[in-house]
Amino acid sequence: MKALTDKEIRRSFVNCSRSEALAMTLPGSLDDVPWDEREFLGWRDPRAPxxxxxxxxxxxxxxxxxLRAADTSMSSRSAAMCLLCQSTQTGADVSLFTARRAGEAGRNGNTVGQYICADLNCSRRVRTDIPPWLQTRDPDEVIYERAxxxxTRLDGFADHVLRAT
Ligand SMILES: [Zn+2]
Structure with a gap:
């Protein structure tokens, strides 16, 4: 993806207020992000876990x-799948996140839920956690397809958050 600046990040949010967007903690150094290998920038807020x-x-x-993570996590002994990158991990590494819907629906308390990697690092995982049954194929092709x-799933999730009704 094309690199983002602090300003572009803060004004991008469709489901929180301006003051919430100003108060959020941005990820560390944006210069260190490997943008060519990211479909989205995802991070947890170190000051609001x-x-x-x-x-x-x-x-x-x-x-x-x-997003807001559920305050209970699944068991590390069970397996769970991230619905964005579709990698299977332990339950503890996948969280149920809720996103307030945009606009009036969100102000009325409407949310959309999604199981996502707890660290929101799906872009890295589509490149590094290749399931064994795909490892016989051309790695570039596999990564391209997974990315x-x-x-596509990310845009589908956004459609739910943005949908007016
Ligand atoms: Zn994921």
């Missing part, structure tokens, strides 16, 4: 979604 954020480019504009699928 249940909060998480996902920002990416859609139709040439930065789009951000503020494209991640992007």
């Amino acid at each position: 249940l909060r998480g954020y996902a920002v990416w480019w859609r139709d040439g504009r930065s789009l951000g979604i503020a 494209t699928a991640l992007q």
Whole structure:
């Protein structure tokens, strides 16, 4: 993805107030982000541990979604799947996140839930956690397909958050 600046990140959020967007903790150094290997920038807020954020480019504009993790986590002995990158991990590494819907629906308390990697690092995982049954294929092709699928699911999630009714 194209690199984001602090300003582009803060003004990208569709489901939180301006003051919430100003108060959030941005990820460390944006210069260190491997943008070529990211479909979205995802991070947890170090000062508000249940909060998480996902920002990416859609139709040439930065789009951000503020997320809240469930305060109970699943068991590390069970397996769970992230619905964005579709990697299977222990239950403890996948969280149920809720996103307030945009606009009036959100102000009325409407949310959308999604199981996502707890660290929101799906872009790295589509490149590094290749399931064994795909490892016989051309790695570049596999990563391309997984990254494209991640992007599609992310946009589908955003559609739910943005949908007016
Ligand atoms: Zn994931």
